[in-house]
Amino acid sequence: MxxxxxxxxxxxxxxxxxxxxxxxxxxxxxxxxxxxxxxxxxxxxxxxxxxxxxxxxxxxxxxxxxxxxxxxxxxxIDEYRYFLLKKSVPFQFILYFLNYDSPSIDDFCQRYYVSRSTVSRKMLPLKKHVKQYNLRFTYTEANLSGDERAVRVALFDTLWLGTRGTAWPFKSVALEDAERLAESFSEYFPLSRTYLGAKELTYFAAIFLCRTRKKYFVSYDTRYDFLMMDNPYYDFERLNKELGPIQALPAKHSKGESSFIFFLAHYAPFYTLDDDPSLFQTLHDFSARPNPVYELVQEFLVYAKVNIFKKEPEITNSPIIVGNLLNIMFTFFVLRQPFPNLQKLVELPRKKKKADELLETRIQAFFDEKAKEKEYKFIYTIKKPLVKAFKSVLLPAYDKPKHSEHLIVGVAFEHNFLLVRRIYQFLNDLGFVDSAPYQEELNEQYDLVISSSLLPRKKYPELPLYFWDLSYDEEELADLYRTLQQLFEKKNIIQD
Missing domain, CATH: 1.10.10 (Arc Repressor Mutant, subunit A)
Structure with missing residues (x-):
């Protein structure tokens, strides 16, 4: 922007x-x-x-x-970013059509002293970004149009990352109204139990109120049926009770908007705590009735036990992992297209590592096969983001050192057990280092030689030698760890 x-x-x-x-x-x-x-x-x-x-x-x-x-x-940094964004045409345009009645491009240009051509030019990067979610900006009536669910999440991502909660950018919605609405549905959202998560929910509630007051509504999606129909956990009466008789929505819109709130509770891998009541509810609700989401995740976990976590199959039983995979699969099953993603916006592109690629290849192989089956044909259109989303959930549990090239480290110390035992213990505990006493004939194989003497470097100037004083302290251990970690990352990055 x-x-x-x-x-x-x-x-x-x-x-x-x-x-x-x-x-x-x-x-x-x-x-x-x-x-x-x-x-x-x-x-x-x-x-x-x-x-x-x-x-x-x-x-x-x-x-x-x-x-x-x-x-x-x-x-x-958040305050300064927001200060700059308030002068940015794309950010101004979004705040404008959210906060003003009957917004139009001509009115916007008048209010902000810009020409239509300037607006069009400065909106190009943002237009390109939202196009991947089948969204587009309209100007005769200033708006963001497309699947209203994706519109609202895209607006949330923009306004949350633009302010990070340092300001209230919603002129047309009182903070107290948004807080009250968020609080009334908080039990459905793991976010509500964390400091920033509660603030994020308030932003979602504000966008909800902005859009419904302007008569932009979400329709009920029959793909929710297996989860929400005749399920007392999802209270479809709650929204109108909260809005009150004056702002209450007609039955059709109330059903659609309520279902969207419940969908939002599942649209991202929110679970981080083992004892989260909403996690247990999710595991129960998805398993209670036959449905393709639960079946697909269960088939994947059976596959993962053998092909991904063969040595630690118990990982696939983790409630957090199962719950987060269910949420991801549910979102793609319902929408069948890429969806705005906060993680994608904030993470810097990183060089792919060997462990990442191995994991991604194995997840990809599963979904390649599944997409051939008639009931899972929808996977074709969303396979790439689906694989990446599954990988992001599994990667922290995937034992990287086990699936990566270890560092080969030679240790050149005085021959005394009491002097070397601590350094060997330290290296072994890292999990990604294979260490043994230094041998000159293996010079070509070493990623690093840790030596208490500089004699090896005098003889072999090209040797990657790390000098280690025998009277080291904990701070020097931290420096050695940093060096080893950097070498490990470098060794396992896939070169383009």
Missing amino acids: MDSGMLTKFKLFKRITQINQPDISITQLSEELSLNYQQTFIIVNEINNDLVKIISTHPSILHKAGKINSTKLLVT
Whole structure:
């Protein structure tokens, strides 16, 4: 949502906050961000002026001699992001059509002093992003259109990540109304039991109220039937009781909107706690009646026991894993298309590792076969995001060292058990290191040689040697761990 100038300013501010020192050199910042000194100096001055606009008493972060004191920062990264986004045309446009009655492109251009061509140009990256979810922006009547369920989740992702709860961006909905609605349905949502999760729910409730008050409704989907029909856990009377007689919805819309709230409780892998009541309810409800979601997840878990977790099959019995896979499968079964995903927006693209690829290949093989079956043909259209979602749930439980190339480490210490036992114990506990006494003839095989002497390096200058003083302390163990972890990651990244 930020244009290139705004994004550069944000990245520079973010870097200043990360360094957190009283004397950061502008030259250093310019080199890190590939800018020239003059550009960086101008942007830092703009940031300094912005800080006073956010907090009128904010002290200057600029020093003489081209230095910055980031320890004086009082504005958080979330507050500064929101400050910048409020000047961003795409973000302004979303807030506008959510908060104003009868929104139109002409009215928007008048209010924000922009031309239609500027709006069209600056919306392009966001248009491209939402298109993957079959959503599109309309301008005659300013709106985001498509499956209303996906619209609301996309709006939530945008507004939550844009504010992170630091501001209330909903002019047309009172915070108390949203909090009350969120509270009345909180038992269905694991989010409600965590600090930020409760705030996220309030944002969802606000978007719900914004859209229904503008007469944008969600329809009931018959694919919910096996879960929600004649199930007393899902209280379809609750919504109108909460809204009250004046705002109560007609029966048709009340059913559709209630079902959407219950769908939202399952649309992501929310479960993180073993004793979560909503997790037990999910496991019970999905297993209580015959349905393709439960059957497919159970078939996958049987497959995973043999093909993924052969040495630790008990992992597939974990209630958290089963519950999260059910949620993912339910969402794709219902929608049959890619769906807005908070994780996808915030995670940096990472180089694929060998363990990741092995896991993904095995999940892919299962769904390739299933998609050939008549009742599971819908998998074809959503196979790629479905495989990635399953992988994201299973990866933390997948024993990476077991499925990765271990580091080969030689240990060159004085021959004394009392001196070497602790270092061997440390290396063995890591789980991804194979260590043994150093042998010169194996030099080509070593990823690292840990030595209490620099003699091996004198003889073999190319040897990857880590000097280890025998009188080491715990801090040095931490440094060694960092080095080994980085080598392990590097060894297991798949090269393009």
